[in-house]
Amino acid sequence: MECSSDESSELSDTDIDDYAEKAYTDLKSGKLVARFGADRFRCPFCPGKKKQDYRYNELLQHAIGVGASNRAAKVKANHQALASHLKTDHADAAGSLPPRQAVALINPPKPVQDQELFVWPWMGILANVPVEQTQRGGAIVMQQLAGYKPIRFNAVHSPDGEYTGFAIVRFNKDWIGFKDALGFHNTYKSHHLGKTDWEASKSDKYMFAWLAKEEDYKADDPVGKFLSENGDLKTVAELQQEMSRKTDTLITSLTSQISAKSKYLMELECKCNQMDLALQRAMEDNDSLDQRYNEEMRKMQSTAREHSLKIFHETDQLRKQLDEKENDIKRRSKQLSEIVAQTDMERRKLENERKKNDGQNDSLNMARIEQEKANEGVRSLVEKHKKEKEAALNKILLLEKQLDEKHQLELDIQQLRGKLEVVKHMEGEGVDVKKRTEELNKDLQDRIDAMEDLEELNQALIIKERMTNDELQDAKKELISGLVDLLGPRSNIGIRRMGQVDEKPFIEACKPKYGAEADTKALEFCSMWQDNLRDANWHPFKIVTRGEKSEQIIDKGDEKLVGLKEELGEEVYKAVTTALVEMNEYNASGSYVVSELWNNKESRKASMGEVVEHILKQWKAKRKR
Structure with a gap:
């Protein structure tokens, strides 16, 4: 709502009552009209408000709220007069309460x-x-x-x-x-x-x-x-005072709320007027910009026409110059054709190189992605293997404990049987042999039952331990297969093929004898001796006893090994005997190569803890990159 001129002309507080009486006279005489129907009212002092039509109760609340607000004195006086006019001259339109209840509240x-x-x-x-x-x-x-x-x-x-x-x-x-x-x-x-x-x-x-x-x-x-x-005892006067007090409190609260909401409404209306004014100014600025744009477009079109005529004139001159230079260009084009032929060859060569490099880059990216997937799979596999190993160790400890209990039960049973035999020979010595025998038999039977139960539990745990061990070996195989592409020969932890003959000593031994064919001959010798290792009928070992312990060692007098040592030397002999010992230790029955986790730094079999620690270090290092 626009701020009207009524608010600009201020009155002193002493003149509000006089001005309110004048406004009430105008309303009562019909000079100012507030009622336009049975239940349709308007505020004659707020013509610019967006909401024009009110019900009786709504307009009365509006008049009371503005009359009690901190607005200009003239505005307050007008709305106080409107509130008096509604209460006095239009009370028949009150719709906030049913007629019977309204009468009862006014006249108890x-x-x-x-x-x-x-x-x-x-x-x-x-x-x-x-x-x-x-x-x-x-x-x-x-x-x-x-x-x-x-x-x-x-x-x-x-x-x-x-x-x-x-x-x-x-x-x-x-x-x-x-x-x-x-x-x-x-x-x-x-x-x-x-x-x-x-x-x-x-x-x-x-x-x-x-x-x-x-x-x-x-x-x-x-x-x-x-x-x-x-209930309580009360007079009508007391109840009337109490209800009047509650009504006055409610009216005061509602009046305060109406005043606050009226003030907030005025602020919103002023903001709305400001927004309308800003929008009007923006539209004027937009019209001005459109006009300037049209003028600039006309100027640009005129300049473009002049520029086009100038270009046509210059084009004629340039065409003449181009005709003169055309012959010169033809002459030079012959020279350039030869250069272009060479350039095309070089360009195709560069294009082929670029495609080749792009293919290599794509392969490297795919390899990197697959490497990351493999790293993640290995990490999860290592964690699973670690958990399964801990579970297997716990079961082994439990089996050992149960084995001790079984031995103790067997010892107790033997002792009870001995006592039983002693009691049987004590008859006639003042001992109740029958009673004592029954007690020992009962105790013996309890121990036997306990041992049988323990034996059943032990068998179940042994089966479970074997299954767990099989699962652990399967997990170990999966771990090794997953680490094949991740662990290099220079890393501390690697994968060693136990029972596989090393080719390097064969190559070094063949170089002096066979020259250019050294590599081929070395591969033939290495393949032949790998086949010898797989031969189940060849077992160049002998058993020796040292103290109470027996062990298998290489039979240095074996004919094949002696011949190998004489033909190719000590280093080749060591490579073959090392592969023999490894195959005998890791797969004596199958006679085939077995992959094993290996500590390259210390030249020994790597423990699962070392493998897990190494892989986690590698994985964390790659994540930081």
């Missing part, structure tokens, strides 16, 4: 005496209520009293649980409920069924009823006890 029912004490919440007392009518929450009685809108029925019982014949009906806590309670009281009183009639007759033929008051509340009987536990 007056009792005979203003200081008379009633039980609140409003309650009615019923006497001589048949016990069958108290069932299902007093549904029959509640239906009979439906015209007075009771909200709850309670039968009154004595402390020992016996029904007293009295019942309590409750009404709403507001003035409407009080009016219904008075109607209930007066109806029964008019039919001579009130409290005084009941006290006079004490008849149980009819049902009597009256409104609960102070004497009922203070009575020393079950009814008085129920009333004191579920």
Whole structure:
């Protein structure tokens, strides 16, 4: 909303009331119109607002809020006058409350005496209520009293649980409920069924009823006890003051909220006006830019036409010069043709080299990707192998423990059998041989059962240990196969083919004898001796005993080995005997080469811990790169 001129002309606070009276006179006389229909109103002092139509309650809240805000004095006076006009001259349009409730709130029912004490919440007392009518929450009685809108029925019982014949009906806590309670009281009183009639007759033929008051509340009987536990004594004046106080508090709170929201609305309207103004200026700037753009385009088109004519003129001159130079170019083109032929050959050669390099780069990238995948697979395989090895060690320790327990049980059984034999020979020496024999037999049987159970568990664990060992060997094979491409000959940890003959000594031994054919002859000799190692019928070993231990060693007197040493020398002999020892140790029955993890630095078999540590170091180093 644009800031109107009404707000610019300020009034002093002392003149607000006079100006409000003048505005109220204009509204009442019809000079200013606020109502345009049965439930359609407008604020005559805010013509620029986006929302024009209000309901009665909405416009009244608007007028009260602006009148109580910190706006300009003239604006406050106008809206105060509008609020007075709506309350005084258009109260018939109030729609916030039903008519019956609005009347009840404005004019609460007056009792005979203003200081008379009633039980609140409003309650009615019923006497001589048949016990069958108290069932299902007093549904029959509640239906009979439906015209007075009771909200709850309670039968009154004595402390020992016996029904007293009295019942309590409750009404709403507001003035409407009080009016219904008075109607209930007066109806029964008019039919001579009130409290005084009941006290006079004490008849149980009819049902009597009256409104609960102070004497009922203070009575020393079950009814008085129920009333004191579920209500309080209050006068109508006290309740009216309390409700007025709550209403004033609510009005104050709502007025404060309306004021705050009105102020916020004004701020939003001002911001909206500022945005509209900024948008209008932006549109004006845009129009100005469009005009300047069109002028620049016209200038550019004129310049382009002039430039085109100039270019046409210069083109004619250049065409003449080109004709002159054409002959010169033809002459030179012959010379260039020969150079171009050579250049094409070099270009094709460079293109082939470039394609070859691109193919090598692609291969290297694919190799790098596959290397990373293999690294990840090896790492997971190493971790799995490590866990399986730990599980196998734990099972071996458990087997050793169970073996000790088995030995102890066997020892106990032998001792018990010995004791049993001793007891059998003690008959006649004052010992109850039969009883002692039964005890020893029972103990012996328990030990035998325990040993059998332990034997069954031991067998199960042995089977499990063998399965675990097989899994461990399979995992080791997978680890070796995964590490073949990752571990080089220069790394601390590598893969050694146990039982494979080393070719280098053969090559060195053949060079002096065979010259240019040394490599071919060395391969032939190496292949022949590898076949000899696979021959199951050739076993150049002998058994020697050292102390209590027997072991197999190379038989240096074997004819084949002696002939090899004489023909090719000591180094070739060592290479073959080393391969023999390795094959005998790692695969004596199969006689084929076995891959094994090897510590290249110390020339020995590598432990799984060393392999895992080495691979993790390599993997971390590659990740940092």
